[in-house]
Amino acid sequence: MLKLLIGNKAYSSWSLRGWLALKQSGLPFEEEVVSLYGESWESRRLEADFAPSNGKVPILWDGDIAIWESTAIIDHLADKVGVDRYWPADPAARAFARSIAAEMHAGYSALRSHCTMNLRHVYPSEPLPPEVEADVQRITSLWDQARTRFGGGGDFLFGAFGAADIMFSAVVTRFRTYSIPIPALAADYCEAVRAHPFMVEWAEGAARETWVIEKFERA
Template sequence: MTQLTLIIGNKNYSSWSLRPWLLMKQFNLEFAEISISLYTPESRELLQKYSPSGQVPVLLHNNLKVWDSLAICEYLAETFTDIPLWTPDKAARALSRSISAEMHSGFQALRQNMPMNCRKKYPGRGFALGVQKDIDRITTIWQECRQKYGAGGKFLFGDFTIPDAMFAPVVLRFLTYGVQLNDIAQEYANAILSLPTVQNWITAAHNETAVISKYEF
């Protein structure tokens, strides 16, 4: 099979890039990685070389371009059918897709006021109107999934699957902004943070030198 190539943005800031990158790393899918620093004078031209939307991430495979985090995850699940990227149980899988889509399209207050920034700690910052409501909804999702389907492992549906990749950037946001979590949510966050793949991403983020001022307090 022709090599996969994933186009991503800055690891310190690009939550959308983290999702498919983490999924592919967790399941040992070999891929080439092309990183484009965002919000530079060259960014637009470089992005348009790969991305019809002018945004990251983009997956290149054979003659296909697949853009958007969730679309990439779905494409990988359809391509590598022998790998359990979604949980095998039908009911659990329906819930997996629902919460992944909710994460993909929702939580705008959290996104806007607590941008991902792996290098910094801003405890207590970013709690604008609507942010706590988003946090409460996210932690309710985590708790319900863990209690109903998580008995077989440390993740939302036991083993690591697509929804864990979708929520991983939120875990990093909660760490940056010192969000206080209940025991179940904190245990889940700790499971995500303990992954060597996540730690590798964080280390790479710290090694970057680019600064995007709109994501800094």
């Protein structure tokens, strides 16, 4: 049985990506939600099942195999169920999808730090620092390119829901939480992602949580 250790669903963007990757696989799995920064977190993160990731979430256990980092989890699951479950078949589309997913994994630090994931609220729109605005423009430009060149009229970046959508899923939540203005095509895409059954299930789980992490709450 696969087991995924994740953080709070209201706040943990990387946990969302790992969880979506597992849902996309279609494989049964057990999930354990741990309260990040709660009273027991410092001791819990030192236990053996967190050792390979040094206490980071998500971490996937496949028997005695440990996989952490969302892109590695996607790759591991693609090896089990087939890469076409995650990546488009066309070579040019697949290359573009992998490139933007990798850019998402490594980049957009300004957006991440200024607009932390928080599914509890929708805040009024406020002016963004120039570096955050640049991240927003880059992301929405990539979305436009993907959908225009490879989307085939589908709702998602490459037509069907896949790894690239998984990697950008938390950005979609940030755009809503902070009421960030985005172009119409990007807004339509965000609506489609939020309406996906996996995302709805995650949001429902987040709504049931009672933990509040003050460092991720806007004053």
